[in-house]
Amino acid sequence: MTDTTQRATRATTDGKAYWKANIRLIIISLIIWALVSFGFGILLRPLLSGISVGGSDLGFWFAQQGSILVFLVLIFFYAWRMNRLDREHGVNEE
Amino acid sequence: MDQTVINIIFVGASFALYIGIAIWARAGSTSEFYAAGRGVHPVTNGMATAADWMSAASFISMAGLIAFTGYDNSTYLMGWTGGYVLLALLLAPYLRKFGKYTVSEFIGDRFYSKTARLVAVVCLIIASVTYVIGQMTGVGVAFGRFLEVDSTTGLLIGAVIVFAYAVFGGMKGVTYTQVAQYVVLILAYTIPAVFISLQLTGNPIPGLGLFGEHQASGEPLLARLDQVVTDLGFNEYTAHNGDTFNMMLFTLSLMIGTAGLPHVIMRFFTVPRVSDARWSAGWALVFIALLYLTAPAVGAMARLNITDQFWPNGTDGEAVAIETIENDPAYDWMASWQQTGLLGWEDKNGDGRIQYYNETNPALQERAAAEGWSGNELTNFNNDILVLANPEIANLPGWVIGLVAAGGLAAALSTAAGLLLAISSAVSHDLVKGAINPGISEKGELLTARIAMAVSIAVATYLGLNPPGFAAQTVALAFGLAASSIFPALMMGIFSTKINNSGAVAGMIAGLVTTLLYIFLHKGWFFIPDTNSFTDADPLLGTIKSTSFGAVGALINFVVAYVVSSMTRPVPDDIQELVESVRVPRGAGTAQAH
Numbered sequence: 001m002t003d004t005t006q007r008a009t010r011a012t013t014d015g016k017a018y019w020k021a022n023i024r025l026i027i028i029s030l031i032i033w034a035l036v037s038f039g040f041g042i043l044l045r046p047l048l049s050g051i052s053v054g055g056s057d058l059g060f061w062f063a064q065q066g067s068i069l070v071f072l073v074l075i076f077f078y079a080w081r082m083n084r085l086d087r088e089h090g091v092n093e094e
Numbered sequence: 095m096d097q098t099v100i101n102i103i104f105v106g107a108s109f110a111l112y113i114g115i116a117i118w119a120r121a122g123s124t125s126e127f128y129a130a131g132r133g134v135h136p137v138t139n140g141m142a143t144a145a146d147w148m149s150a151a152s153f154i155s156m157a158g159l160i161a162f163t164g165y166d167n168s169t170y171l172m173g174w175t176g177g178y179v180l181l182a183l184l185l186a187p188y189l190r191k192f193g194k195y196t197v198s199e200f201i202g203d204r205f206y207s208k209t210a211r212l213v214a215v216v217c218l219i220i221a222s223v224t225y226v227i228g229q230m231t232g233v234g235v236a237f238g239r240f241l242e243v244d245s246t247t248g249l250l251i252g253a254v255i256v257f258a259y260a261v262f263g264g265m266k267g268v269t270y271t272q273v274a275q276y277v278v279l280i281l282a283y284t285i286p287a288v289f290i291s292l293q294l295t296g297n298p299i300p301g302l303g304l305f306g307e308h309q310a311s312g313e314p315l316l317a318r319l320d321q322v323v324t325d326l327g328f329n330e331y332t333a334h335n336g337d338t339f340n341m342m343l344f345t346l347s348l349m350i351g352t353a354g355l356p357h358v359i360m361r362f363f364t365v366p367r368v369s370d371a372r373w374s375a376g377w378a379l380v381f382i383a384l385l386y387l388t389a390p391a392v393g394a395m396a397r398l399n400i401t402d403q404f405w406p407n408g409t410d411g412e413a414v415a416i417e418t419i420e421n422d423p424a425y426d427w428m429a430s431w432q433q434t435g436l437l438g439w440e441d442k443n444g445d446g447r448i449q450y451y452n453e454t455n456p457a458l459q460e461r462a463a464a465e466g467w468s469g470n471e472l473t474n475f476n477n478d479i480l481v482l483a484n485p486e487i488a489n490l491p492g493w494v495i496g497l498v499a500a501g502g503l504a505a506a507l508s509t510a511a512g513l514l515l516a517i518s519s520a521v522s523h524d525l526v527k528g529a530i531n532p533g534i535s536e537k538g539e540l541l542t543a544r545i546a547m548a549v550s551i552a553v554a555t556y557l558g559l560n561p562p563g564f565a566a567q568t569v570a571l572a573f574g575l576a577a578s579s580i581f582p583a584l585m586m587g588i589f590s591t592k593i594n595n596s597g598a599v600a601g602m603i604a605g606l607v608t609t610l611l612y613i614f615l616h617k618g619w620f621f622i623p624d625t626n627s628f629t630d631a632d633p634l635l636g637t638i639k640s641t642s643f644g645a646v647g648a649l650i651n652f653v654v655a656y657v658v659s660s661m662t663r664p665v666p667d668d669i670q671e672l673v674e675s676v677r678v679p680r681g682a683g684t685a686q687a688h
Binding site: 015018019022026029030033037038041042043045053054055056057060061063064065067068069071072074075076078079082083086090091092093 | 168172175184187301305314315316318319345369372376383387678680
């Protein structure tokens with residue numbers, strides 16, 4: 001009984017810190033998400049036009065290949081980081 | 095062997111496989127019917143999600159859209175993959191933790207309101223049904239071409255197949271069937287692309303070949319492509335020609351729409367644990383990326399191949415002779431696609447050659463006058479035939495063409511089945527059990543789900559047979575609706591404890607109605623031609639086309655929900671606790687009772 005109460009208290013205090021860390025991770029990830037697609041792929045493409053990639057420029061590469069590759073890395077990084085965060089804060093599934 | 099026979103063998107064998115799996119995996123209980131008993135491995139689930147997601151639009155249309163527009167249509171590539179980042183980070187793990195079966199169930203519980211649940215059901219049904227219609231049309235066209243039956247017969251055969259495994263299999267049948275469909279469709283998409291990439295660049299990976307060297311000319315492939323298309327007066331392939339703001343907004347709408355489409359979200363209810371929901375989204379994108387990284391290469395290489403076929407002596411030489419088109423086996427694809435009415439040419443100046451160029455370009459008009467051309471003679475080239483005709487254009491062996499036929503059908507059928515499942519669960523679980531008859535037995539619920547599926551198939555088949563002429567518009571509508579109604583409600587439900595029942599309902603309705611209104615103003619009321627007040631060439635608001643409005647609708651949804659919530663009664667404590675509990679994975683194993 002005491003054991004479960006203790007665990008519950010720990011979960012609530014840890015829950016706040018856990019959620020904060022999660023939000024921080026989401027914001028960083030979404031900044032990268034927007035940077036490679038809306039940024040490098042569209043808006044900042046003129047700035048990157050000096051860097052040529054096989055017959056076109058870096059912005060074109062990001063729009064047709066790079067952004068997708070970065071999205072993949074982002075999702076797996078987030079999943080890996082969150083699973084670690086779950087354990088650190090003791091909120092992982094049994 | 096005759097090509098039609100090869101096609102029938104490939105399509106027939108793939109169908110036998112899908113139906114076999116559906117029968118083997120027949121669902122018994124409600125839980126299995128909707129969510130495969132939550133026993134689906136993340137990799138398996140990712141593959142099925144990929145098949146579910148990649149529809150006829152991805153498989154058949156997208157590369158063609160990129161091929162004939164170039165860089166500006168990268169929006170589809172970024173939009174339809176970027177949505178998965180939103181799904182993985184903002185929705186999937188929390189909805190899995192919540193532990194219910196449907197999207198509207200979450201909205202109903204979180205916003206403690208039957209109205210919210212019903213509004214969500216309506217959004218979901220409209221978005222899904224419109225999307226199914228497009229798939230059914232695709233099924234009809236693909237069957238029509240490859241089995242050489244008319245598209246009506248093709249569509250009816252397709253409807254029967256979809257009915258069989260969606261109705262009898264439920265989610266589990268659909269999950270494993272969709273894994274098989276994914277394998278067929280990805281092989282069908284990548285094998286011809288690898289062949290063509292090898293032919294043109296010597297690189298077996300199409301995504302690398304795209305940035306490689308064009309072996310015949312020794313120039314980079316994209317530089318070569320830019321050169322030949324501008325020679326013919328078309329826009330430079332890699333250049334940005336359209337409006338930047340609209341391009342960004344359209345990309346964002348596709349991303350949010352992806353994360354708001356109920357049949358995709360539902361997938362994440364079927365994994366065993368919260369951590370698996372996170373991995374699942376990643377695996378789904380791995381399998382989707384295989385096609386999406388290949389598609390731009392398919393588009394660019396096909397454009398180059400087609401241009402070379404029409405200008406065999408180079409863009410400054412003589413155009414292709416009609417005699418060659420009629421007799422050279424390399425041009426056989428033109429005759430077979432001409433029959434479908436999606437490809438057409440006409441020797442306007444009677445010189446026995448077909449000049450393909452941009453007749454609206456002043457520089458080319460000068461050249462035309464000097465050389466005696468009377469306008470562009472490739473009078474009709476439908477974007478949608480590009481992927482299906484691609485292996486024929488590149489002269490690939492007959493079995494590759496048969497495989498592409500099976501792949502195109504797999505793409506259309508798998509998406510149709512996934513959508514039908516989302517619709518049937520919305521009707522039986524949310525509408526009937528949730529609102530009309532809460533006391534319904536499990537058997538009755540299953541029966542209702544199957545009847546709902548049958549009715550949706552009938553409606554979609556009917557509209558697919560009598561297309562109101564709005565294939566592209568319906569897809570835009572489906573995305574706009576999902577983006578403006580479902581996604582914001584789900585996100586606010588998880589990330590805010592302040593948004594209350596009135597706020598959510600007002601937000602969803604505001605997002606939905608403004609988006610619908612904006613689409614109808616540009617495409618005609620209920621898509622009836624000539625009832626539109628504006629066109630996408632000259633839109634109501636700045637440069638915002640009706641297809642890009644979903645993101646604006648989503649913003650309206652957020653703002654209205656926030657304002658209304660701040661003026662009405664705050665969220666009760668037990669709901670705030672519910673939100674807190676959804677945010678942590680612990681305790682996800684215990685699925686709540688119904």
